[in-house]
Amino acid sequence: RPGWTNTWNLSYTDFILLGFPGLQEFHPLLFIPFFCLYLVNVVANCTIIYTIRVEESLHSPMYLLISLLSAVGLCSTNSIMPQMLLGFLFHSSRVSLSGCLAQMFFIYLMIIMDSSVLLMMALDRYVAICKPLRYMDIVSKHLLATLILAALIRGISVVCPMVVLVSTLPFCRSNVIQHFACEHIALVSLACSSTSRNSILGMAVGGIVVIFDTVCILASYTAIVHAALQIASGSLRRKAFHTCSTQLLVMFFMYASFLSSSIMYRAGQAVSQDVHNLLSAIYLLLPSTINPIIYGVSTKEIKQRVLRSFGRR
Numbered sequence: 364r365p366g367w368t369n370t371w372n373l374s375y376t377d378f379i380l381l382g383f384p385g386l387q388e389f390h391p392l393l394f395i396p397f398f399c400l401y402l403v404n405v406v407a408n409c410t411i412i413y414t415i416r417v418e419e420s421l422h423s424p425m426y427l428l429i430s431l432l433s434a435v436g437l438c439s440t441n442s443i444m445p446q447m448l449l450g451f452l453f454h455s456s457r458v459s460l461s462g463c464l465a466q467m468f469f470i471y472l473m474i475i476m477d478s479s480v481l482l483m484m485a486l487d488r489y490v491a492i493c494k495p496l497r498y499m500d501i502v503s504k505h506l507l508a509t510l511i512l513a514a515l516i517r518g519i520s521v522v523c524p525m526v527v528l529v530s531t532l533p534f535c536r537s538n539v540i541q542h543f544a545c546e547h548i549a550l551v552s553l554a555c556s557s558t559s560r561n562s563i564l565g566m567a568v569g570g571i572v573v574i575f576d577t578v579c580i581l582a583s584y585t586a587i588v589h590a591a592l593q594i595a596s597g598s599l600r601r602k603a604f605h606t607c608s609t610q611l612l613v614m615f616f617m618y619a620s621f622l623s624s625s626i627m628y629r630a631g632q633a634v635s636q637d638v639h640n641l642l643s644a645i646y647l648l649l650p651s652t653i654n655p656i657i658y659g660v661s662t663k664e665i666k667q668r669v670l671r672s673f674g675r676r
Contacts, residue, residue, distance in 0.1 A: 373533070373535050374532075374533040374534050374535055375460070375534045375535065375537075375538035375553075376459060376460045377457060377458070377459055377460070377538060378457070378458050378459075378460065378463055378534075378538045378539070378540050378545075378550075378553075379456070379457055379458075379538060379539050379540065380446070380447075380450050380456045380457075380458060380540050380542060380543055380544070380545070381450075381539060381540065381541055381542070381543075382447065382450045382451060382454075382456075382542075382543040382640075383543070383636075383637045383640050383641075384541045384636055384637065385635060385636065385637040386637060387454055390450070390451040390452075390454050391451065391452065393451050394448060394451035394452055397444070397447065397448060397451065397644075398448055400648060400649075400652060401440065401444045401448065403652055403656075404436065404437075404440045404444075404648070404651055404652040405437065405440070407433075407652065407655040407656055407659065408433040408434070408436050408437045408440075408651065408655045409433075409437070410655070410659070410669060411429060411430060411433040411655040411658065411659060411665065412430045412433050412434060412437075414665060414668050414669050415427065415429065415430040415665070416430065418668050420664070421664060421665070421668065424487050424502045424504075424507055425484070425487055425488070425491070426664075426665070427507065428480060428483055428484045428487060428507070429484075429658050429662070429665070431480050431511065432477070432480045432481070432484070432654055432655075432658075433654070433655050435473055435476045435477050435480060435651070436477070436650070436651030436652070436654055436655065437651070438469070438473050439469075439470070439473035439474070439477065439647070439651050440648060440651050440652075442466055442469040442470055442473065443466070443470065443543070443544050443647060443648065444648070446458070446466075446544075447543045447544065450543060458545065460530075460534070463540075463545035463550060464526050464529065464530055464545070466544060466545045467525075467526055467529065467545045467546070467547060467550065468522055468523075468526045470544065470545070470546065470647065471518075471521075471522045471525065471526075471547070471568075472518045472519065472522050474647075475514075475517065475518040475521060475522065475572055476514055476515065476518050477650070477651070478572055478573070478576045479514035479517065479518065479576070480514070481576070481580060481610070481613065481614050482576045482579055482580055483507075483510050483511075483514070484610055485579070485580040485583040485584060485610065485614075486579075486583055487502055488583065488584075488587055488607070488610065489583040489584075489586055489587055490502050492587050492590050492591060493586055493587065493590045521568050521571075521572065522568075524564065525547065525561075525564055525565060525568055528560060528561055528564060529547065529550060529551060529561060532551065532554040532556060532558065532561070533554065533555055533556055534550075534553045534554055534555070535555040536552075536553045536554070536555050537553055538553070539553075540553065541636045541640075542636075542639075542640055542643070543640060543643075543644070544643070544647065546643060547561070547565050548565070551565075577614075580614055584607050584610075584611060587607055588604070588607060591604055591607075612657060613650070613653075613654050613657055613658075
């Protein structure tokens with residue numbers, strides 16, 4: 364039969380992504396808000412990256428990390444949205460097993476990279492505020508490159524075992540994924556063998572990354588707040604608190620949406636699949652859309668240069 368392959372069991376090799384299964388008749392209407400979200404995401408992130416790239420005064424580590432956060436957001440969105448939008452137009456989209464695994468890999472790699480960049484930004488602000496005289500010596504471009512490479516290696520080494528373990532499962536229950544993307548839980552739920560190892564590994568990966576990064580980020584900002592309270596200058600103190608509040612807002616939105624989706628998935632059948640998918644859309648798509656807007660509006664230097672660039676044109 365087409366779409367099947369003989370391994371230890373009969374297993375599907377092609378899958379259908381249903382998007383929002385309970386809202387099939389409304390998919391053409393759903394295309395409009397999600398396309399607008401995609402457009403805002405691409406424009407906002409590209410604007411941040413372009414502005415920081417062309418303005419030499421913004422080539423400091425903090426702004427380079429903001430542009431890296433936007434680049435990660437672009438990669439994350441483009442790994443999901445084009446196929447999702449096509450699915451809305453044609454009510455579903457077909458994907459091969461290898462394509463599904465590749466999408467899963469990039470989704471979770473970008474989530475971990477996003478978290479890693481937020482951690483690097485927290486450490487950057489810690490050095491800038493707590494050790495200002497040594498900032499230029501400590502936070503060098505070489506250190507940034509090393510941290511980015513370490514984050515990439517961490518992401519790949521964490522995500523690869525999860526994806527490889529999924530690839531060994533036989534998928535014989537169905538080839539219909541009740542989702543708009545190849546999320547780990549959505550694909551694993553179609554397997555017809557034991558998935559306990561996959562569930563344990565998935566929870567361990569999410570827990571370790573989120574807990575480790577959250578503890579480090581909160582420790583950094585606790586030290587920053589303590590140092591800010593010792594600053595005599597009111598303007599410098601306000602600037603330190605402003606920086607902390609902006610980055611904590613971004614961090615809170617990302618982690619809260621991720622944890623809400625994970626908890627809902629494990630809450631049982633009381634919540635509909637469409638609600639699960641909506642929560643997934645929130646943590647997969649909204650942070651990468653809102654982050655550049657938050658930094659563009661709250662960071663005076665970026666806002667001034669964006670407005671000046673549009674003013675020239």
